[in-house]
Amino acid sequence: MKHLAKFRTENKIRQQKYRENKKNCFVNKPPSSFKSRQSFSKALKKTNSxxxxxxxxxxxxxxxxxxxxxxxxxxxxxxxxxxxxxxLKNDVHNFYLRDDISYQLPEFQYERTRRDHWDTKPWSIFTAFLWSKGENFSFVLPSLDVTHDKFVVDSALKIVLNHIETVPNVEEINCFSDGAASQFKRLHFRNLTRIAKERKINLSWQFFATAHGKSVVDEIGGTVKRLVWSAILVGGVCRSAEDFITLAKKKTQKIILIEITRNDIDSSKTKLENLFKTAKSVPETLKMHSVKVVDEDELDFRYYSTCSQKKTITY
Structure with missing residues (x-):
């Protein structure tokens, strides 16, 4: 009995010391984000891996x-x-100043180039390309009218169609363009019937998908503008559509350059205003990519040229 009582007393003392040591350990230890040492070890092992x-x-x-x-x-x-x-820096700088390495524009030419570039009135350019069995033709038609509306388009078409009359045995004209509504749709549909009647020719018009109208006409316009700009850089003056045509003709003879004058646009406006009053709205205009003149006042609309379904509009 004495040994058992002694054992219990010593065990009680050991338990008290253990509790005190554990309490002191938590008091002196800084706070941790982990609840236990095991969770800390797992996180450390995962991070290390x-x-x-x-x-x-x-x-x-x-x-x-x-x-x-x-x-x-x-x-x-x-x-x-x-x-x-x-x-070394000076040698590199002087190397690129040599005329056989970098062409330096004289200061007065630079000032003239800058003035010609900024101090001019803007104008628009109508570009077209004609395919035929015999030969092909490129057209660049500048105009001081920047509206580029249906009347400007009609004036440009008149110039192109007049040139087509010089091509023998033309029975049908099939036009391709982007789908700009203000230029080639809506009221322009009504104008197609007039053109087909006056020219006595089969006429149809195909439209590219929206925002996908890049074609050869864009390259023609870019080429002519680049040629004119290169002429300005060496002293040419371009302050009007006439100057633009003059400089371009000095650089190329393969492109037909004719100005669309204000008189041409006014003439088209006078002729078409009454005609456009009889125009009708065409449903689903944005979806229509093929138009064909059937009769004097009749058009066939299709989603695309080979589509079997069609809608007929009679004016």
Missing amino acids: LLPKCDKKKKVIIQHLAETFGLIPKSKHQRTTVQLADK
Whole structure:
């Protein structure tokens, strides 16, 4: 009995010491985000498994994380640049100043170029390309009218169609363009019937998909503008549509250049205003990509040229 009582007393003392040590451990230990040491060990093991095996890469990543979370001050990147000698810099600069390396425009030519570029009135350009069995023709028709509306389009078509009359044995004209409604749709549909009647020819019009109308006519316009700009750079003056045509003709003879004058546009406006009053709205205009003149006042509309379904509009 004495030994049992002694054992119980000593065990009680040990338990008290253990509780006190455990209490002191929690008091002196800084607070942790982990509830237990086991959860901390699991997180550490998982993080360590995700780190690269290379010790150098591990060090870089850990250092970056420590800097990100403010455990250590961020290191300043030391930029290293190659210092070139002043003589080498001057030699390179003088090399590119040579006339056989870089062409230098004289100052008075530069001022003239800048003035000609900015101090002019804007104008528009109507471009067209004609395919035929015999030969092909390119058209660039500048105009001081920047509205580029249906009357300008009619004036441009008149110039192109007049040239087509010089081509022998033309029985049908099939036009392709983008789907700009203000230029080639709506009221323009009514104008197609008039053109087919006056020219006594089969006429149809195909439209590209919306925003996909890039074709050879865009290249023709870009080519002519580049040629005119190159002429301006060497002293040419371009202040009007006439100057534009003059400079372009000096650079190329393969493109037909004719100005659409104000008189041409006014004449088209006078002729078409009454005709457009009889025009009708066409349903699903945006979806229609093929139009064909059937009769004097009748048009066939199709979703595309080979579509079997069609809608007929009679004016």
